[in-house]
Amino acid sequence: MQLTVLFPWLIEQLLRLMANPAHLAHAILVHGQAGIGKRALGVAYARALLCESTDAALRAHGGCGECSACLWFDQGNHPDFRKVIPEALAVAEGAELADDAAEPGEPAEGTGSRSKKVPSKEIRVDQIRALHGFMSVATHRGRARVVLMYPLETVNDIGANALLKMLEEPPPNTVFILIADHLGRIPATVLSRCQKVFVATPALPVAAGWLAERGVADPEAALALSGGAPLAALVFAEDEQALASHREFLGFLARPGIEAALAMAEAFGKTPPGPLLRWLQQWVADCITVRLAGRIRYHPAQSKVLAQLAGAARLDALMRLRQRLDAVRRTIDHPLNTRLVLESLLTAYADAMAPTKA
Ligand SMILES: [Zn+2]
Structure with a gap:
């Protein structure tokens, strides 16, 4: 030791x-x-x-x-x-x-x-x-x-x-x-x-600074991947596959649509649901706070696209989705059909962002 x-x-x-x-x-x-x-x-x-x-x-x-x-x-x-x-x-x-x-x-x-x-x-x-x-x-x-x-x-x-x-x-x-x-x-x-x-999760600047000292190229993204926990973020930052998944997932969230939601659910249906739900939860949280208070916590680098999306979204639908995500994450340890859960959540997200639908 x-x-x-x-x-x-x-x-x-x-x-x-x-x-x-x-x-x-x-x-x-x-x-x-x-x-x-x-x-x-x-x-x-x-x-x-x-x-x-x-x-x-x-x-x-x-x-x-x-x-x-x-x-x-x-x-x-x-x-x-x-x-x-x-x-x-x-x-x-x-x-x-x-x-x-x-x-x-x-x-x-x-x-x-x-x-x-x-x-x-x-x-x-x-x-x-x-x-x-x-x-x-x-x-x-x-x-x-x-x-x-x-x-x-x-x-x-x-x-x-x-x-x-x-x-x-x-x-x-x-x-x-x-x-x-x-x-x-x-x-x-x-x-x-x-x-x-x-023990509190350290403030974002403290955690990001610590990760930057360890050569993590994009500390904020790594922290977003890991719910703000720096040691977990360091593991993620060294995991190319997780970073690629996160980029792909955020790519969808930034350009939502029903068909894309179904494709994402299919593509991610066999991966562990924990990180995916957290990413969606954090993105939806940012949509809501940027709309209500002009604040973004998890995705500072995407502030422009978040403000645009949230401005056009249906706030009540986003709030309902947030509640559902809280409930789903509480049962995350129970076996569930990831693809079906994702399909339901991601289509609900796309629907809340209705103006961007084709
Ligand atoms: Zn001693």
Whole structure:
């Protein structure tokens, strides 16, 4: 686990966490949009809590990076720290399978069958139960004991019960840092035991500036692709295919028509619906705000065409379409027929823009 510099938009938040005596709350739940760096914040906070530097400012900024605690932490073997994540994610992060829950010097529970099993996408209950051993002995360094767990949504019901018991009777000096994108998927019993820490999506200029420093040619377009989340935007910006799809999709939105809507639904009918719905939602949002208030949030580069389109569109139909998009996106995780949904939404869009029809 190597922490480089914490993302600039998260530094203030880390300082607030460290400055607030409530950080001794034994469980905090860091939540906010995906792709904005919540995990990096959780890692920096854990490192800050464990750092043994006498310089409080260095500790507050995520650890000095030089004391024994920071060095152990960076090597992934601080004795008072555990990271609990799904096996599949650990593989993606480049870790050895199933070494997260293992006690030093003793075999990890439930990891005997590390043969050819598909890595789990859930945080398994035995990973949570394995924390008992970690928490039943005194801390090695006499400071905090820290458990970092993400994504909390992947803890199943049995695991949530095991976790709840720990949160109800926490050993002293223990801090749980839990991370989730969607609070709605966390059991209310677990939620009630945590101090919630919301991480805001960074402002567009901050996110765009950060992406530009990383050589992203069109940061605003990349952010529009990813709902404003800079880390997700960086992934998109390096994905030529996603960028091409976005260009094609915007091309349609800028020149709407019923026949084109049907063709688009056909062309995009087999792609994951999430990004497409977000693009349409953002475009419709811009149509509405430019019409009502002269403001454009997501597509500053297309301000001229948006103003033209929105000026001629039927506002009531756009408002209805926005409501439908909100409803459809809430059910996005359920299987749906992408082509049919797109067909219905894109023809409704073309219809709202009726004056541009042939
Ligand atoms: Zn340190």
